[in-house]
Amino acid sequence: MTGFTFRLGSRSFDERSRLVMAIVNRTPDSFYDKGATWREDAAFDRVREVVAQGADIVDIGGIKAAPGVEIGADEEKGRVVDFVAAVRAEHPDLLISVDTWRASVGRAVLEAGADILNDAWGGADPGLVEVAGEFDAAVVCTHTGGVTPRTRPHRIEYDDVVESVVESLVAQAGRAVSMGVARDRVVIDPAHDFGKNSWHSLEVTRRLDELVALGWPLLVSLSNKDFVGEALDLPVGERLTGTLAATAISAWHGAHIYRVHEVVETRQVLDMVSVITGDLPPARTARGLA
C-alpha cells in the first residue's frame, strides 16, 4: 500500500477501498449472461438489483469482448447512450462506467452522465483518454499486449508478463495524465485473459502486489473468465468459487476495484478480506465478549 486517494465521479476513496463494479451488458451475446439484459427493461432491473446488492459502480457495455458480428459506433451508441442517461436519472449517486474503446462513444456517454470510461482494449483508440480529460472523467487503462479489439490471444508469449503489464500500464497512465485526465482519476487494469493465456493471467494474479505498488488504483476483472475455467477445468456457469478465490487473493494483494457478475458473493469476499487485513472492522462482535 502506498497511501493514496483516488476519485471516481464526485466520490473519493483511499487505498484501503475495495469496490464492486457490477457488469451490466447491453448485448445479446455476452459470454456469461448470453443476452439476459439485452432487453432494456431487463437491463434496468439488473441495475436496480446490483445497486440493492451493494455495488459501488455499474459497468455498462454495448459490445461483447469476444469476436463476433461487427458493431459500429452508431450501433454501440444506440445500445448504451440513452441507457446511461436513464440510469443516471434514476440513480443520481451511482458511479457509472462504460466499457468502450471508442472516443466517439466515450464522448456521448460522458455527455449522458457517465463517470468512468473503461478502455478495455488498452488504448486502441488514442482519442479516448483525451475525451476523458475533457470531461474530467476517470479512465481505466488496460493491458492487452497490443492486440486488436475483440480478438483472442493466439500463441502470445512474454519474457515477463508482469513486466509487460507494468510497462504498458505506466505508459498509458502517463499518457492519460498528459492528455488532461486528473492523476487521481486514472485506474489501471492488467486485464486477465486479454492478450494472455491462462498461465499469464495466473502469474499476474500471483504477482498483483507488484501492480498495487505502482500507486494507481487497480481494477481486476476476474469474473468467470477462462483462466479460472482452465485452472479448475470448469465451464462457464461453474466458475464462481474459483472466481471468488481469485478475488480473495487479489484483495489480499490490495486491488481496489472488482468488475464482477455476482455482486453479493463478491461483496462478502471483499468485506471478509478487508476485515482480515484490518481495513474494516467486523460487522458485529460478541463472541467471548459478552
Place this chain on the structure above:
Amino acid sequence: MITDVVIVPGAPLLLPEYQGRVAAVPGLLESCVGVLSEAVGSSHHVVVVHATDREARSTKPAIGLRVADHLLAATHQAFEVEHVAVAWDASVQECMTLGRELKSGSGTTLLVVGDGSARRTEKAPGHLDTRAADVDDAIVAAISGAADGDLERLLELDPEVCAELLVAGRAPLQVLAAAVSSDPTPALASADVVARAATSAGDARCEVVSCEVTDPCGVLYVVAHLRLH
C-alpha cells in the same frame, strides 16, 4: 460520603477495541454512559469497584477496570478516580472488609462493575444452568429493592454457587453491599441477615433512580443508579 451508586456490566463488548461496525448490544453503551453521566454530575470523586479477571491470560489491566475507565471517559466530566480491585473469588468476609474500608470523600460516586450469571441460556457463554435464573433474580431483587434495605441481601450470594454460574459481579456487588450498609458491622451472610432484612423498616436513605435489566447474550446485565441521602 457515597452519594450515588452506579452498577454497570463488565462486558468487554463495551470496550472500543472490540467494536464492530455496529454495536453487538445496541444501546447498552449509551445506557451505561447516560446513567453514569447523571450520577457523576455533582461528584468530585469516583471509586471504581471491579473484580479481577477469572481467566487472566494477559498482562492487560482487568476488563472491569477498563470498562469503567472507558465509561468514565465517555462522560466527558472531570473527577478523581480511585480503583478498588476485588478478587473475583474473594470470600464474603473479604468483600465486607473491603467495602467497610472504602474511603469516600464528600460527593463520592461508587461505580460497581459487575454482572450476573453467564449461564442463562443454551447459547450463553457458559451454556445453560437452570440455577442461574434464581440467583440472578435475587441479584435484581436486591438492587431494585435497595430503597427497602434489600442491598444487604447481596451478601447472601454464595461464592461457590456464583463461581459455578459465572456470576462475575458477585464480589464487587458484595463490596457495594457492605460499603453502603447502614449497619457499621453487617452480619456475615447467613439466615440472620434474611431475618433482619425481612423485619427492616426499609432504607430511607436509598433511592432507586433507575434499574435496567437485560440479558441479550445470555449474560445478566444490570445498569442501575442508586442515590443515597
